[in-house]
Amino acid sequence: MSLLNPRRLAGPRRFSPLSMFEALATPHGVDRYLELVNPMLTVRELRAEVIAVERPTNDSVRLTLRPTRQWQGFQAGQFVSVSVDINGVRRTRCYSPASSQRRSDGLFELTVKAHPHGLVSQYLHAQARPGMVVGLSQADGTFRLPSPRPDKILLISGGSGITPVMSMLRTLCDEGYRGEIVFLHYAFGPQHVAYLDELQQLAAAHPNVRLALAYTQERSGGDLHGLFQESHLADVAAWYADAHTYLCGPPGLMTAVRAHFEGRDLAERLYTEDFAPAPVAPLNGDVTGATRFGSLATENAGETLLEQAEAAGLSPEHGCRMGICFSCTQVKTSGCVQNIRTGEINSDPDVEVQLCISRAVGDVAINL
Structure with missing residues (x-):
């Protein structure tokens, strides 16, 4: 039996000043102390x-x-x-x-x-x-422009869904993009169009940018009127079948545009970003069983696990409620759940599930 210490053979363990400071700051962490001086002075956060x-x-x-x-x-x-x-x-x-x-x-x-x-x-x-x-958080998401940029780009938005495509338009203009751009935005009326003045200025300053405003309630002003229809694309971007289209808006607009592109076999040219929770479709058959959140059990009613936990008086951590940010992820120790976005069924024990887009199928236990 050797009396040599293997750790001693590996040489002395070195600590950085930061790791030593963090060890001394336990359990709160360095940032908890730094924020007392300046909330923007952080090491980790x-x-x-x-x-x-x-x-x-x-x-x-x-x-x-x-x-x-x-x-x-x-x-x-x-x-x-x-x-x-x-x-x-x-x-x-x-x-x-x-x-x-x-x-x-x-x-x-x-x-x-x-x-x-x-x-x-x-x-x-x-x-x-x-x-x-x-x-x-750091930025995330796959809804973004490709590199190199395509020759023609159609940006479609509705309501507050304007923000990511506004970022795309501003970026393209800053880059000196020379291809054709159509910015098609749906709103109740002109007073509901965010960035209206800037959109008009960008269109005036860049000959390759066309702004098309579709008003769904007001019949005066605007370039188009009413909800999305196929003729709108023919009127403002007849070349859309050869372009890359980026879409973000309320569920009705998203559904209508997706259906049109799928019907024309153009789904691969449409890129989308949802900002509303996916609708919870009814389960096939009666809802049965109960979900146990730690020591608390509640009867299943068909809603998401997050909604079920909140209805029972619990306050689990959550963020987007759409399955994007993963802040509501918890461990399912047993039982079967369904992903409401994909319909996928998961019956494996001890796996992580997102509470906001999962619902119980029969008895379920969540480590909450």
């Missing part, structure tokens, strides 16, 4: 300071943010997770930057619509002010 606040409409707020040094930027069309503390609880939602990815000052812009039942959007609309610091 990514945050952003609100530099400017505008409220372009009665139900929206526009934030210009300066991220901490860990920020790696974004590509036009991607999203970030923004976290705020509301009544002592950290809440997270996903928003798409509307600014150009080529913006040179290191800042980026979010426009948030205050939805009637939106906890975070209502909070930001009412409380956002210069100097506020929010939690931030």
